[in-house]
Amino acid sequence: MIKNKKAQLYIIIVLSMVFWGMSFVWSTIVFRYLEPITTVFFRLIISAGILFAGLKLFGKLEKVKREHYKMFLISALFNPFLYFLGENFGLKNSSATISAVIIATIPVFSPIAAYFFLKERLSMLNVVGLIVSFGGVVVMLVNKDLSLNAAPLGLMCLGFAVIAAIIYSMLLKRLAFHYNAFTVIANQNLIGSFLFLPLFLIFEANKLSSVTFNASWVSSLLMLSVFASSLAFVFFAIGTREIGVSKTSIFSNLIPAITAIGSYFLLNEAFSVQKGAGILMVICGLSISQLNKKQVAQHPEEVFEG
Helix, strand or coil, rough: HHHHHHHHHHHHHHHHHHHHHHHHHHHHHHCCCHHHHHHHHHHHHHHHHHHHHHHCCCCCCCCCCCCHHHHHHHHHHHHHHHHHHHHHHHHHCCCCCHHHHCCCCHHHHHHHHHHHCCCCCHHHHHHHHHHHHHHHHHHHCCCCCCECCCCCHHHHHHHHHHHHHHHHHHHHHHHCCCCEEEEHHHHHHCCCCHHHHHHHHHHHHHHHHCCCCCCCHHHHHHHHHHHHHHHHHHHHHHHHHHHHHHHHHHHHHHHHHHHHHHHHHCCCCCCCCCHHHHHHHHHHHHHHHHHCCCCCCCCCHHCCCC
């Protein structure tokens, strides 16, 4: 029974990475018609609407306690607001696969932050797995002449998104122990939509009149909202609560592999031997990092005390 529960846990974590991996592909399709801020704004509104409707329908809607208002606001500031600003403008200035590769560096830095702020520990196998996975990321990012396969502006924006995601992952663990994952993500997406509203009205609202509606970008936007902005974050929140920030974040190494495959079939991006080698390294590193099943038990009150 315990093994089945653990298998189910890993399945939903992997699914969250599949949805996030495909989100780079879906976003690239939407960007052909909509601007980045407009895309995120509508994505969050649709996602929040779906989550709150589902919570109300199944009687799972939880009231946020006054003492947690500040934590919800701060966490939403980092993700979705700051994270999506960095990710979407980074994606706008680079390819889907390269964007996913940069985002996949999150597990390399998350353990460092988790060590200092959450007191989480990693085994030697975890460290080796991280190194091998990061090596795969580098292989996918660097050209044969050692040049970077992305614009500097895009890399800077994506790096900004990585920092926001690391801070968010630590804030998320605290909230995940007080509320169910659906409540957390629904409220964060709602707050995020309000944070994006002024930017949308000032910079991009006037461009909507020239947008041509078609099934391609509408379906991609819906998939971003339902799978990437709703289910993926809920699944990730559950994983963070059960096995910790560091181990859950390690699965992010799957994202570039998923994006590369999706980009090949849907965006006609080239799938070279170099990309294949990088993907293989990423998956091997992930496997190594999960060999050690020992996990230090923690309580959220102890983790965030002081």
